[in-house]
Amino acid sequence: MAAVLDDFPVFTPVSDDEVALALRAVLVHAPEQWPAGPLCRSERVPHPCRLARWGRGTLRAARVTDARADELVAAGDPGAWPWA
Numbered sequence: 001m002a003a004v005l006d007d008f009p010v011f012t013p014v015s016d017d018e019v020a021l022a023l024r025a026v027l028v029h030a031p032e033q034w035p036a037g038p039l040c041r042s043e044r045v046p047h048p049c050r051l052a053r054w055g056r057g058t059l060r061a062a063r064v065t066d067a068r069a070d071e072l073v074a075a076g077d078p079g080a081w082p083w084a
Contacts, residue, residue: 008054014062022062023072023082025055030073 011018031038031047040049048056059069064082072080 007050007057010054010057010061012061014058018058019062019064019082022055022058023069023080025051026059026069027073027076029055 014022029040029042029047029049029052031052032041038047039045040047040052042051043049056066056069059082060066062082068082072082
């Protein structure tokens with residue numbers, strides 16, 4: 001059961017396709033405030049969920065800063081390119 005709950009691996013080097021998927025994961029699995037605390041918008045589990053953690057980890061491996069990732073999440077554009 002522990003293997004099911006482990007984080008998804010982040011492989012390096014990171015391909016352009018993985019960067020695009022990671023950005024989409026971070027956007028789709030963003031936090032929403034609930035009375036019980038922040039929950040994943042998509043899965044309704046405590047944030048950050050596995051896909052949000054994988055997305056952030058993959059973006060970090062591609063050298064996208066957390067600040068830039070936060071800007072992209074705030075813009076809400078899943079088609080945006082992190083370096084644009």
